[in-house]
Amino acid sequence: MGRRSEIARTPDGGLGALVSASGLGLVAVGLVLVSWTIRLFVRIGHGTLAPWDSTTQLVLHGPYRHVRNPMISGVSVILAGEAALFWSPGLALWLLGVVAVNAVYIPFVEEPGLRRRFGEPYDRYRANVPRWLPRTRPWRP
Numbered sequence: 001m002g003r004r005s006e007i008a009r010t011p012d013g014g015l016g017a018l019v020s021a022s023g024l025g026l027v028a029v030g031l032v033l034v035s036w037t038i039r040l041f042v043r044i045g046h047g048t049l050a051p052w053d054s055t056t057q058l059v060l061h062g063p064y065r066h067v068r069n070p071m072i073s074g075v076s077v078i079l080a081g082e083a084a085l086f087w088s089p090g091l092a093l094w095l096l097g098v099v100a101v102n103a104v105y106i107p108f109v110e111e112p113g114l115r116r117r118f119g120e121p122y123d124r125y126r127a128n129v130p131r132w133l134p135r136t137r138p139w140r141p
Contacts, residue, residue, distance in 0.1 A: 023085025026077050033074030036062055058118045060125060065138035068131045072102050106131065
């Protein structure tokens, strides 16, 4: 008997094709969202993702007008797409871990830091834009 593959076998036929196409679509959407948010950090925030070069301006444009954490949303969508594309329970567990860590880190570490750095404008933003589930209409500060 051969060793069991780390990637589960994708179902044959239409379901397999649908799962693969959905996975590719999710990866593409996630990559667009992540790259868009990184560009906004550089262009508008005048910083990067790196803690030693964090943004100096609060970014309230593009997807940030709908949801406070679009970058994490994009990463999560990429991981969900990979899990579907490769039919991988391991990648699905990795996605759950990433979501769980960020569900703790963001409200208890990141958001207090943003409140200290940006003050009242961040408080107003936080009061109007949800953390995880996007608003349908963009917030206009």
